[in-house]
Amino acid sequence: MLVIRLKKGQKIKVARLPETYFSSGCYLYVGRAKRGLKKRLERHLRKDKKLFWHIDYFLRKAEVMEVWIKHNSFNECRVVSQIREFLEDSVIPQKKFGASDCRCQSHFLYLPDVDDLKILWKKLAFERAEIHGI
Numbered sequence: 723m724l725v726i727r728l729k730k731g732q733k734i735k736v737a738r739l740p741e742t743y744f745s746s747g748c749y750l751y752v753g754r755a756k757r758g759l760k761k762r763l764e765r766h767l768r769k770d771k772k773l774f775w776h777i778d779y780f781l782r783k784a785e786v787m788e789v790w791i792k793h794n795s796f797n798e799c800r801v802v803s804q805i806r807e808f809l810e811d812s813v814i815p816q817k818k819f820g821a822s823d824c825r826c827q828s829h830f831l832y833l834p835d836v837d838d839l840k841i842l843w844k845k846l847a848f849e850r851a852e853i854h855g856i
Contacts, residue, residue, distance in 0.1 A: 723801070723848065724751040724766060724777070725788040725839065736779040742816045748833045749784065750805065751777050751820060752798045763789055767853065776819050776830070790848035799826050801846065808845050809838045
């Protein structure tokens with residue numbers, strides 16, 4: 723899971739999804755790498771890359787603040803559902819973002835209250851990855 727900060731609210735065009743206004747603040751992107759977690763994270767953290775995944779488009783304008791990982795049997799659909807249960811004020815800023823291959827509304831969430839990260843950290847029991855030493 724990427725914990726992302728968008729400093730300034732703005733419209734962003736994400737691949738084939740409609741251009742959408744994203745408020746400034748904290749976002750969570752929940753994904754998985756069946757193989758090659760380290761390589762996937764390194765790619766997400768690079769600024770210079772070919773735009774492929776939805777998150778690539780968003781990260782042109784935003785900054786990854788933290789990376790949370792969970793090893794073995796990770797189901798991103800279930801994690802998004804759990805986050806929505808724990809944090810009822812979380813918002814889906816754009817439908818199908820990161821979820822074009824499943825039935826979920828989105829794998830991308832906006833958190834109006836950054837203090838909710840502390841609650842989430844305890845509830846989900848993720849590990850923080852060292853961003854620069856991935």
